[in-house]
Amino acid sequence: MIIDTPQWKLAIEVHPADWRFPAGFTWLAGWLWSPEKRVLTDLRAWVDGRCFLANWGLPKPGLDEVYLHRPGPPYLGFTLLLAPHAGASLLRIEVRDQTNTWREIFRTPITVTAEAAGCPPPKSFPDLLPAQLNPLLQLQVRRPGVPLPALADEIVSGAITELHHSLPNPPFFGALEAPREIGWVRFGRLSITGWLAHRERRITRLTAMVDPLQEGTLLYGLPRTDVGGEFTGLAGAEKSAFVGHVDLPADTAVPVLLKLFAELDNGEKHFVFGQRFTPRLLAGAETSLPVRSLRTFASAAWELRKSAQRHGLPVGDWSSVRPAVRTAWTAFATEAPPKPGRARLAPEPAAPRDPSAPLCVLVVTHNLNFEGAPWFIFELARHLAAQPGVTVRVVSPQEGPMRRVFADAGMPVEVVDVAPVMAAKSAGEFTERLATVSAQLPWTETDLVIANTMVTFWAVHAARAVNKPIALYVHESSAIRRFFKQDYDPALFPIIEDGFRLADRVVFTADSSRRVFAHLGSRGNFSLLPSWVDAGRVDAFAAAHRAADLRRKHGLDPEAVLVVNIGSVCERKGQHVFIQAVELLKEELARTYPGRKIQFLMVGARPGLFLETLKEELARLQLGELAHFLPETGEIFDFYHLADIFCCTSFEESFPRVLLESAAFRKLIVSTDVNGIAEMIGPEDAWLIPAGDRYRLADALKQALAAHFAGDRTRPEKARAAVLRKYHEAQSLPRHVRLMRAVAERRT
Numbered sequence: 001m002i003i004d005t006p007q008w009k010l011a012i013e014v015h016p017a018d019w020r021f022p023a024g025f026t027w028l029a030g031w032l033w034s035p036e037k038r039v040l041t042d043l044r045a046w047v048d049g050r051c052f053l054a055n056w057g058l059p060k061p062g063l064d065e066v067y068l069h070r071p072g073p074p075y076l077g078f079t080l081l082l083a084p085h086a087g088a089s090l091l092r093i094e095v096r097d098q099t100n101t102w103r104e105i106f107r108t109p110i111t112v113t114a115e116a117a118g119c120p121p122p123k124s125f126p127d128l129l130p131a132q133l134n135p136l137l138q139l140q141v142r143r144p145g146v147p148l149p150a151l152a153d154e155i156v157s158g159a160i161t162e163l164h165h166s167l168p169n170p171p172f173f174g175a176l177e178a179p180r181e182i183g184w185v186r187f188g189r190l191s192i193t194g195w196l197a198h199r200e201r202r203i204t205r206l207t208a209m210v211d212p213l214q215e216g217t218l219l220y221g222l223p224r225t226d227v228g229g230e231f232t233g234l235a236g237a238e239k240s241a242f243v244g245h246v247d248l249p250a251d252t253a254v255p256v257l258l259k260l261f262a263e264l265d266n267g268e269k270h271f272v273f274g275q276r277f278t279p280r281l282l283a284g285a286e287t288s289l290p291v292r293s294l295r296t297f298a299s300a301a302w303e304l305r306k307s308a309q310r311h312g313l314p315v316g317d318w319s320s321v322r323p324a325v326r327t328a329w330t331a332f333a334t335e336a337p338p339k340p341g342r343a344r345l346a347p348e349p350a351a352p353r354d355p356s357a358p359l360c361v362l363v364v365t366h367n368l369n370f371e372g373a374p375w376f377i378f379e380l381a382r383h384l385a386a387q388p389g390v391t392v393r394v395v396s397p398q399e400g401p402m403r404r405v406f407a408d409a410g411m412p413v414e415v416v417d418v419a420p421v422m423a424a425k426s427a428g429e430f431t432e433r434l435a436t437v438s439a440q441l442p443w444t445e446t447d448l449v450i451a452n453t454m455v456t457f458w459a460v461h462a463a464r465a466v467n468k469p470i471a472l473y474v475h476e477s478s479a480i481r482r483f484f485k486q487d488y489d490p491a492l493f494p495i496i497e498d499g500f501r502l503a504d505r506v507v508f509t510a511d512s513s514r515r516v517f518a519h520l521g522s523r524g525n526f527s528l529l530p531s532w533v534d535a536g537r538v539d540a541f542a543a544a545h546r547a548a549d550l551r552r553k554h555g556l557d558p559e560a561v562l563v564v565n566i567g568s569v570c571e572r573k574g575q576h577v578f579i580q581a582v583e584l585l586k587e588e589l590a591r592t593y594p595g596r597k598i599q600f601l602m603v604g605a606r607p608g609l610f611l612e613t614l615k616e617e618l619a620r621l622q623l624g625e626l627a628h629f630l631p632e633t634g635e636i637f638d639f640y641h642l643a644d645i646f647c648c649t650s651f652e653e654s655f656p657r658v659l660l661e662s663a664a665f666r667k668l669i670v671s672t673d674v675n676g677i678a679e680m681i682g683p684e685d686a687w688l689i690p691a692g693d694r695y696r697l698a699d700a701l702k703q704a705l706a707a708h709f710a711g712d713r714t715r716p717e718k719a720r721a722a723v724l725r726k727y728h729e730a731q732s733l734p735r736h737v738r739l740m741r742a743v744a745e746r747r748t
Contacts, residue, residue, distance in 0.1 A: 014030065031060050040074060043080070128160075137296065195240045372475070403415075421434050426489075437462070453476065497520055
């Protein structure tokens, strides 16, 4: 049967005769297409008051080509697994499009055999409240124009859905190990792991989808040694593991559907896994809760109660509601930011009493990698060491290539193992283990401790225990509980927060970062000081080196136009979005600039799964001639100078020095506008875009390339002027030195 509406064309090809349902499970199947080019984002059926979600967006060979004029995606097919209860009388099918609006597109009376199971007991309002109140308030923050009752209905209908996951059918066998009920997301990417094998045929490719328009390839064929027993004899079982990531679109409604498809060596494509899950953010931009308020809490709780009533759910009496309210309030009060206004910035100190007095500084940095934070603290430490009477030594919990950089500048480095401290499960364990580490530190020769990044919170506690003055530099822009929740026991969270309160001074270079931690600044020990760029060193380097020579040095084409993305290759830096934008531009650039060689370079490759998935994506998209990786390097000035366009795709940055330095090098800049970046440069200086948006990134890169070919240097010159006006080292570094002297003299 086919149902036509102006917005949708629905075909239900599989259903029980005369809509008479037997006992147990019954499949519905068909396809759905929008003449108005609406994008299907979910499909569900209601059997009276019970909700069942579909596996939608499945390939329909032949029909996909007819209606889409290509094989897809988006795909048109769907399946629905229903288990109507005895006495059920109405089936309704609803579709949701990209506007997040559900619309009914089909309804029919049904009959169900009396042998079917009865209607399962519904969830109650007290059951829903503790888990759903925070998601409702976050949804309200994301969609402020939508009435709260409508948002409450979306939350409640999602919470009462009866989930049925799709597993491989023989001759396929396997397991999806992540995600399960919870899917962990880092910077817009969902982690996926598991194994899959076929009884007879070889699997040539495994793909995954959440976004209806984007299908990503997983790394398949990795070693798997535990597939045996009843699965013995499967073709390729010893190399049946898969890992990878798939993009999670912004504002994806819960529960999210993940689909996995297997392609065989005979060309067939099969739907093998369908998993509904709730995303949980490990890292990246998260929708915050509104400011902590009893009125806000009560309003949301009341709307959830009314929505439960509209869905026919029991609301419970006060004896059952009271503990649910108490639990929900605790969760809300723990996660919601406090009211602003409690924090105040400390005044900048006056000049030191004796600027040449002896001062022994112990710098504690979180690692010694070629990353922004270690370079930042190196430059500060080097500048301090150049002052009369100052000596500097360095401590790190991790080894890395920056050790030699510090050592060559005359600053000795010691690596101290703090892993047992970070693994503590209680405040008592933390204190006991920290004492062991602290005994290894050179306290008798230390007048001032400088801790670099909030990961070094342990150094604040160690310094306070021996009464040494300490300054904590914070470069992160993530709330403590979210930043550390995957790595540390929750018992450490209050200890980390106390580090902000106990430090003599907490220093931020970006006001956006300071605002994240404002609720910890009631002591008035927060400072906001500008970062810096060494313009003299930049200009001297540019004068002494030719870009073409540097390109030859690193094996790059001297004649190509180079778009360079500098930063450690990891999810936070967003190189996957960079690659997606290159894929979008590939054909257009070839048409617009025929005969011109344009290449996209990612500098900062480090071994790992993320790099392997990116390399696989480059190969799959046939971008090997356009995009390349180079490893992390200490010769970063080479790449600023040889670049024609600098690109930053980060999802989260406090105050990235790569942008300061690329502006000083007079580069055309395309960047996300996250966190402190918007404080650094404006739209008149660079092309600024939201994080994670490959379409906006592709458009900005296209405009920057047009400016390059036109010889338009307006933005680069404005960017350099703005950066040097605000962040020249001759202005910024002396302010940091004065503050460090004041902390050492306990004048804060």
